């Protein structure tokens with residue numbers, strides 16, 4: 001379970017976080033990184049099958065033809081997110097753990113950007129010690145954003161359509177909002193703001209009495225898919241909001257095409273008010 005202090009801190013970061021691709025080359029101080037490190041090995045049972053590693057020199061992580069498409073510049077520190085493929089839900093875990101790390105970094109004044117495509121994967125893998133079933137899933141730069149992005153970075157941002165999100169009505173089904181327990185709307189709103197690869201927002205929430213079921217929208221919902229990583233990020237957002245707002249419950253993982261179900265605890269969840 002996420003600690004209540006972290007949930008409150010991270011909930012406040014959700015509207016502040018955005019993908020940053022242009023950094024000012026300053027090194028991240030060690031004492032700042034020390035406040036990030038504890039989260040890299042996991043902060044909840046849902047992190048099983050995922051871990052993060054810091055590289056204090058980005059080296060060739062953001063060089064090469066593919067990497068140039070994402071134009072990550074001026075960064076020195078990188079967090080590498082690793083999944084254990086022997087755990088079927090490793091992509092959900094990487095999304096969940098990684099987003100905790102990213103919101104913690106945001107709270108420390110650092111810029112971040114999930115990168116699962118436009119980086120040099122082979123070079124990154126050669127710089128971390130991988131276990132037998134482990135693979136590098138994604139990375140994020142960590143650093144201080146430049147004050148003003150150049151035209152190239154602005155172009156990447158607009159191509160990524162970064163600011164747009166689907167309306168809430170497009171991502172939930174089941175009970176109408178007036179029957180939801182207190183805090184449920186805000187938790188879904190927090191999930192709605194989650195970042196996703198190509199900003200495709202592949203999540204759908206079915207709200208019923210006592211639980212909220214998360215599924216992948218569209219094709220490609222199988223274990224190991226990038227859409228399940230996106231859903232892991234949305235799970236983290238939903239849970240921190242729920243915890244910060246007193247909507248008590250916990251996630252239980254489900255098989256594809258579902259991802260997980262958030263089971264509301266009776267005490268303090270307002271379920272009894274919502275029923276009937």
Ligand SMILES: Cc1cc2nc3c(=O)[nH]c(=O)nc-3n(C[C@H](O)[C@H](O)[C@H](O)COP(=O)(O)O)c2cc1C
Nearest residue numbers: 018019070114115116117118160162195196197199
């Ligand atoms: C799993 C994942 C993978 C991503 N991969 C890349 C990438 O390879 N290159 C890139 O420039 N941005 C990448 N992004 C960033 C998304 O484009 C960005 O999160 C999305 O457009 C929403 O914008 P925002 O993060 O500013 O809210 C990725 C995001 C996620 C969640």
